[in-house]
Amino acid sequence: MLASSALVLVMTPGLAFFYGGMVRARSVLNMLMMSISAMGVVTVLWVLYGYSVAFGNDVGNFMGNPADYFGLKGLIGGNAVAADPTKGVSATDIPLAGTLPATVFVAFQLMFAIITVALISGAVSDRLKFSAWLVFAGLWATLVYFPVAHWVFAFDGFASEKGGWIANKLHAIDFAGGTAVHINSGAAGLALALVLGKRKGWPTTLFRPHNLPFVMLGAGLLWFGWYGFNAGSATSSNGAAGSTFITTTIATAAAMLAWLLTERIRDGHATTLGAASGIVAGLVAITPSCSSVNALGALIVGLVAGVVCALAVGLKFKLGFDDSLDVVGVHLVGGLAGTLLVGLLAAPESLAINGVSGVSKGLFYGGGWAQLEKQAVGAFAVLGYSFIVTIILALILKYTIGLRLNAEAEASGIDEAEHAESGYDFAVSTSSVLPRASLPDSSNGLDVAVAEKVEAEQS
Secondary structure (H helix, E strand, O other), X not given: OHHHHHHHHHHHHHHHHHHXXXXXXXXXHHHHHHHHHHHHHHHHHHHHHHHHHHHOOEEOOOEEOOOOOHHHOOOOOOOOOOOEHHHOEOOOOOOEEOOEEHHHHHHHHHHHHHHHHHHHHHHHOOOEOHHHHHHHHHHHHHHHHHHHHHHHHOOEXXXXXXXXXXXXXXXXXXXXXXXXXXXXXXXXXXXXXXXXXXXXXXXXXXXXXOOHHHHHHHHHHHHHHHHHHHHHHHOOOOHHHHXXXXXXXXXXXXXXXXXXXXXXXXXXXXXXXXXXXXXXXXXXXXXXXXXXXXHHHHHHHHHHHHHHHXXXXXXXXXXXXXXXXXXXXXXXXXXXXXXXXXXHHOOHHHHHHHOOOOOOOOHHHOOOOHHHHHHHHHHHHHHHHHHHHHHHHHHHHHOOOOOEOOHHHHHHOHHHHHHOOOOOOOOOOOOOOOOHXXXXXXXXXXXXXXXXXXXXXXX
């Protein structure tokens, strides 16, 4: 579980490279910073009260009790649980979440919180003030992610006695975060982009990815880390972890191929960006369903996600909202597809190996419409809550500290305006002619020829 936690953490730098490569060269540092800064903001809030809000005892079917584990009270240290002879508990016992040391579960769930916040940043590249992002990230994690994580991930009797309503009353299946992570962040990205407005020149100006190798590197790191995300959510090295590992792999491969095929038919080319986007779409869609579908079900989930998400990324041009890096098209649409497909494809053998109670087989396996209805209620409850609260938060920030860069700063580039740095230093010298010392080493004939050619061209 500690290894899985580290894998999920790797996903955030992976996301930073994925997003960073998709923007222009003058915005790459800001995209990296928005993901990396989420690691700082969310971690501090998580240990103060976030874990308690997410996994404390339920209060009003909305959130966990912030006082239960404030500052990780009672979870740190080997003697944190007092002796209780009536229950057979000795003073040396450590607090548990299920069969895990509670601190391990705290670390694992922290990584989910970090990447969910970071995902939102892709919708608002090039134009959101960094200071506003930091404030937004803290408020959104507090008011949206922590309560929603309680609804979806807090099961009765696991980390606390009474958990959230989606997990324990509705019995919707969301094994690793299709609702709490992807629908949640996708709806927030849409809301924030609407309040923030379009980039200058969009959609007539082409905002081309400046570094496709970065994008593919990021997609690879995301796929690698996602095994901790999905298989780690089994919280044990068991059959459920093995099956989720396999279904995650199948769906991701299928989605990548389906996206490429869609591009080939629609545009005449299968692109590197399409392959990377298809990988992420498949990972997103299989996240809620990885524990409840079999191999054929995972194949269907991946194929559907690849086609639907490839088509959905074009909606922003038709509907006129500037979702810079397709958070809506990939995460919101992919999360919805994967969550709803559980109601069709939940296989009896997969449900049995996971020991899930209170759920029904999918429609295609004779289970009727019951589970699909549960999936829809959970998905759209999270979508609506996240969208509305994000709109309110964004409007408050817009009319207090301000959300958007001024026109001059946006035109000059967000990296220089917000961070006083540039991702790439193209000027080797202040002179228009390179000095001899800056030219390649002339110790071999090839380098001499190169140096002479450079000097001739610059002259």
